Amino acid sequence: MKKHNFSAGPCILPQEVFQKASAAILNFNDTGLSILEISHRSKEFVAVMEEARALALELLGLTGKGYHALFLQGGASMEFLRVPYNLMKVDGKAAYLDTGTWASGAIKEAKAFGETVVVASSKADNYTYIPKAFEIPTDANYFHCTSNNTIYGTQMNQFPETNIPIVCDMSSDIFSRSLDFSKFDLIYAGAQKNMGPAGTTLVVIKEGLLNQTGRSIPNILNYQQHIDKESMYNTPPVFAVYTSLLTLQWLKNLGGITAIEKNNEAKAALLYNEVDRNPLFKGTAAKEDRSKMNATFLLENEAHKTLFDNLWKEAGVSGLNGHRSVGGYRASMYNALPLESVEVLVKAMRELERIA
């Protein structure tokens, strides 16, 4: 039976990427070797790394604009630590916007390095909205925000104008919508939400941002080391980088971010229209802040839970349960999820209304 994978991450990737990645496990680019056994220093893999770094910048519209792209390890969570290590000055301070569990995880790490100002938080309302009126201290070394809050289903539509560098965790909406990415000084994203399998993190860094802290930074945590070594400071996650490259190539062939954005808008509109129309459901996030990647919703009446769960499971829908901290349902509609899968889910919601 065809599965409709709404998992929040690791998540659905294009079928063609699975096929190409599988073929490369047996015979990578006609080398007669598996992608899993080739040297990361071989010219074939160096070419993969170079193309992946260049294509990431190209898709973001950052080619030739003074940015470096890296494929690192440790997940987005590692960047929670690496960002303050590399950007917060000794005796400096950093500003953070608290929009959820991941943002507060980043704040926690920053606190170990120095004064960490939380400019606003929606925690008191269980992160159901994005705070908008806040002031960023102009003497902070950087401002950190989370563009899409995977767990709560909220997404930032506006980013503050500020004279200090902006750092953004885009783990769950990178490559899903057009933004002026040149407004950001550092962007990071764990691959497993919209770019590839778990195991690598894309980090995009603007030139001139680093080497100003007065801190001594261990090599493995030092972005400059990774830039100097062209993302090969140590053995990179070869298979995760290769599979991410395949996904980026797929996206480029589709027409890039502007093309996928139209699909993503159509999928989100279809699902949210049903959440709003169907009297048995309600959305959890503030309407103006709803995420086009992760839609969170609840049943009006918990008594319908078993019936609804059976309906969507029977339809082949998978990965719909909400995060354990929120409950309810979460439909993650990343780039590779087809519109057809959202249609199947909406049909199950209508069926519930009909029979409940």
Ligand SMILES: *Cc1c(COP(=O)(O)O)cnc(C)c1O
């Ligand atoms: C999943 C997620 C993370 C954590 O990613 P790991 O790769 O598991 O460390 C951080 N930020 C956001 C927005 C996420 O969605």
